[in-house]
Amino acid sequence: MSTLVRFMKRTLAVGAVALAAVSLQPANAGASPAPVVGGTRAAQGEFPFMVRLSMGCGGALYTQQIVLTAAHCVNGSGNNTSITATAGNVDLNSSSTIKVKSTKVLQAPGYNGTGKDWALIKLAQPINLPTLKIAETKAYDSGTFTVAGWGATREGGAQQRYLMKATVPFVSDASCQSSYGGSLVPGEEICAGFSQGGVDTCQGDSGGPMFRRDNANAWIQVGIVSWGEGCARPGYPGVYTEVSTFAAAIKSAAAGL
Numbered sequence: 001m002s003t004l005v006r007f008m009k010r011t012l013a014v015g016a017v018a019l020a021a022v023s024l025q026p027a028n029a030g031a032s033p034a035p036v037v038g039g040t041r042a043a044q045g046e047f048p049f050m051v052r053l054s055m056g057c058g059g060a061l062y063t064q065q066i067v068l069t070a071a072h073c074v075n076g077s078g079n080n081t082s083i084t085a086t087a088g089n090v091d092l093n094s095s096s097t098i099k100v101k102s103t104k105v106l107q108a109p110g111y112n113g114t115g116k117d118w119a120l121i122k123l124a125q126p127i128n129l130p131t132l133k134i135a136e137t138k139a140y141d142s143g144t145f146t147v148a149g150w151g152a153t154r155e156g157g158a159q160q161r162y163l164m165k166a167t168v169p170f171v172s173d174a175s176c177q178s179s180y181g182g183s184l185v186p187g188e189e190i191c192a193g194f195s196q197g198g199v200d201t202c203q204g205d206s207g208g209p210m211f212r213r214d215n216a217n218a219w220i221q222v223g224i225v226s227w228g229e230g231c232a233r234p235g236y237p238g239v240y241t242e243v244s245t246f247a248a249a250i251k252s253a254a255a256g257l
C-alpha cells in the first residue's frame with residue numbers, strides 16, 4: 001500500500017477499509033449514524049459523477065473516461081488494470097451498476113505523502129454519466145461544501161452499501177493549521193467541518209470529491225477527501241486536497257493520459 005506513515009498515524013490504512021465488508025443494511029436503518037459521519041442517504045442520480053474504486057476509495061468522473069481520486073489511494077503511476085470503478089447507482093449491490101476496469105494510473109508528480117494528494121485513473125471505456133468539473137480558481141474555496149462516499153459512518157465503522165452525503169462548512173487555513181499543529185500544507189489543502197465535530201468524511205471516503213454550487217448553480221469540485229484526525233472529532237476538521245491549486249496540472253495530466 002502507498003498509505004504513508006502520516007496517514008497511518010492520522011487515520012486507518014486504506015488497505016484495511018478496502019477489505020472491510022460492505023454493510024448489508026441500509027445505512028440509515030433505525031438510528032444508525034449516517035455515512036460520511038453525520039450524513040444521510042444520497043438519492044439515486046443526485047451525484048451521478050460519484051465513483052467507488054475497488055481498493056476502497058471514492059472518486060469523481062473528471063471526464064467520462066478519467067476518474068479523479070487521491071494519490072494515497074493508488075500505488076504509483078503507469079499501466080494498471082487492477083482497479084475496478086463502479087458507478088451509476090447509489091447502491092453498490094445493484095444489478096444496474098456500471099463496472100469498468102482501469103487501464104492507467106497517474107499519481108500526482110512529486111507526491112510523497114504530504115500534500116499533492118491527487119491522482120487520475122484512466123478507464124478502459126467511457127462511462128456515459130455526467131462529469132464533475134473542477135475549480136480552476138480559489139473563487140469557490142469558501143462557503144458550505146457537500147461531501148459524499150461509501151466510507152465508514154463512524155471511526156472504525158464498516159464501509160457502506162449505499163452512497164451517503166453530508167454538508168460541511170469551510171474552515172480557514174489558520175484555524176485548521178492550529179488544529180493540526182503545523183501539519184497542514186495550506187497552499188495544497190483546504191479544510192472543512194464543524195468546530196463541534198459530528199459531521200465529516202471518514203475511512204473509505206478518501207479520493208471522493210468535496211463540491212459546491214458555482215455561480216451558474218452547477219456542481220464544482222473544490223476538494224478531494226484526504227485525511228483527518230479520526231473522523232468528526234471536535235476540533236479536528238477534515239482535510240481535503242485543494243483542487244484549484246492543482247487544476248492546471250490535473251488538466252494537462254488528463255490530456256496526456
Ligand code: ARG
Nearest residue numbers: 201203204205206227228238
Ligand atoms: N484517509 C482516509 C481514507 O483513506 C480518509 C480520511 C478522511 N478523514 C476525515 N476525518 N475527514 O479513506
